[in-house]
Amino acid sequence: MDFDFSEEQKMFQKQVRDFCVREVGPLVAEAEAKEETPLQLFPRMGGLGYLCARYPEKYGAAEMGKISECILLEELARICGGIAAAMMVHSGLGTSMINEHGSEELKQKYLVPAIKGQMISAFGLTEPNAGSDAANMSTKAVRQGDHYIINGNKIFITNGPYADFVCVAAYTDKSKGASKGVSVIVVEKGSPGYSVARKMDKLGNRSAGTAELVFDNCRVPASNLVGEEGKGFRYVMETLDGGRIAHAARSLGVAQAAFEASVKYSNERIQFGQPIGKFQAISFKLARMAMQLEAARCLTYYAAWLYDQKRRCLKEASMAKLFASEVVVDVTAEAMEIHGGYGYMMDSPIQRYYRDARLYPITEGTSEIMHVVISREIGVP
Ligand SMILES: Cc1cc2nc3c(=O)[nH]c(=O)nc-3n(C[C@H](O)[C@H](O)[C@H](O)COP(=O)(O)OP(=O)(O)OC[C@H]3O[C@@H](n4cnc5c(N)ncnc54)[C@H](O)[C@@H]3O)c2cc1C
Structure with missing residues (x-):
């Protein structure tokens, strides 16, 4: 067994950490306040090979493994969970179906510019009446000659306000049920009948744009079928399934940031004539936070390693996602407690970590759905 990152991965981690501190950190306050993703980060990160890093070199990507993708997301989320969300969706859900199943034409048209950060992607699955029960979606795509006509609404779509294209799931034949009747079609910004109905206001992850999208007799070429x-x-x-591992890495990053801030504050904040970290009530909290982080990190990178070995990892990916998103909620709540009133103030990053964390048990399969998946995987009827 080897629990160490390779030398290459360690160098990558350092390089990405420096980048995030130097180039992402200064953008966070304004992005959060304006609720806008700093879009200039897409071409900048694309130029550095940080977008869609897992995809093949022949399309311009870095072709790194899942472990490196997790390192990248953890570091990015350590600086800003919202920006990490925008990049995670772009580098995963918004593009991976084109990477894995798209025609060469779709890859050249959408994947290559997405890898460079010249086009931004989104993933449209959730609908007002179909969240966990995605198969209950009502969006339909009807083939008419060499086009599809799409009708429906997609809600809570990350990158939706500014995406250049969206991979939309729609029924092409409802009579066949979800497993044989749903198709994925790329809808490009500017397609007739496609519009952003509204940008959605959120509790946290405010630097990732979220939108409701409308497809009203939206016409796209049939060649956009994935x-x-x-x-x-x-x-x-x-x-x-693959996205859950990246999601866990993002939770880790936010939890790590909250933990590091808490250790620092516990050493600096004096009450009753001593640093608060000397009170056992506080030091025990920190010890527990460290343990939770360590356990979540092991699960996450183990799942990433399995993925890189091309081994089945549905159970481990779901466990990592579930556990890391519970850990980030716990750790950020304890960080808030340790920081007292100062953590609650809007000029403290602690309140941001606390708000951001609350999303992670909800997206990409809620905690309840993760329990359902794990139960199935361990043979519970
Ligand atoms: C900020 C944000 C960004 C998002 N980004 C995207 C995106 O880019 N693309 C996209 O397609 N979607 C996106 N989503 C949607 C997200 O994936 C869904 O919110 C999530 O899948 C849950 O669906 P729901 O909100 O409709 O909740 P529901 O499915 O209605 O669930 C409500 C509650 O019921 C529970 N529940 C439901 N079914 C079961 C069951 N079988 N057993 C036990 N409990 C159950 C849930 O766990 C939850 O606690 C985003 C959501 C948010 C909030």
Whole structure:
């Protein structure tokens, strides 16, 4: 067994950490206040090979493994969970189905510019009446000659306000059920009948844009179908399975930031004539936070390692996602307690970590759904 990152991965971690501190950190306050993703980061990160880093070199990506993708997301989320969300969706859910199943034409048209950060992607699955029960979606795509006509609404779509294209899941034949009747179609900004209905106001992750999208007789070329008609639900589920590991890494990053701030504050804040870290009530909290982080990190990177070995890891990916998102909620709540009133003030990053964390048990499969998946994987009927 080897629990160490390789020399290459360690160098990558240092390089990314420096980048995040130097170039992302200064953008966070304004992005959070304006609720806008700093879009200039897309071409900047694309130029450095930090977007879609897992994808093949032949399309311009760095072709790094899942472990490196997790390192990148953890470091980014350590600086800003919202910006990490925007980049995570772009580098995963928004593009991976094109990478894995798209035609060469789609790859050249959408994947290559997305890898460079010249186009921004989004993933449209959730609908007002179909969240966890995604198969209950009502969006439909009807083939008319060499076009699809799409009708429906997608809600809570990350990168939705400014995405250049969205991978949309829609029924092409409802009579066949989700497993054989759903397809994924790329809808480009500017397509007739496609619009951003509204930008959505959120509790946290404010530097990632979220929107409701409307497809009203939206007309797209039939060549924008990803892979084969009727196989879309399988593609979506595969994408979500891999996405859970990245999601866990993002939770880790926010938890790590809250933990580091708490250790520092416990050493600096004097009450009753001594640093508060000397009170056992506080030092025990910190010890527990450190342990939770360590355990979440082991689960996350173990799942990433399995993924890189091309081994089945649905159970481990779901465990990592579930556990890391519980850890980030706990750790940020304890960080708030340790920082007292100062953590509650809007000029403290602690309140941001606390608000951001609350999203992670909800997105990309809620904690309850993760329990359902893990139960199935361990053979519970
Ligand atoms: C900020 C944000 C960004 C998002 N980004 C995207 C995106 O980019 N693309 C996209 O397609 N979607 C996105 N989503 C949607 C997200 O994936 C869904 O919110 C999530 O899947 C849950 O769906 P829901 O909100 O409709 O909740 P529901 O499914 O209605 O769930 C409500 C509650 O019921 C529970 N529940 C539901 N079914 C079961 C069950 N079978 N067993 C036990 N409990 C159950 C849930 O766990 C939850 O506690 C985003 C959401 C948010 C908030």
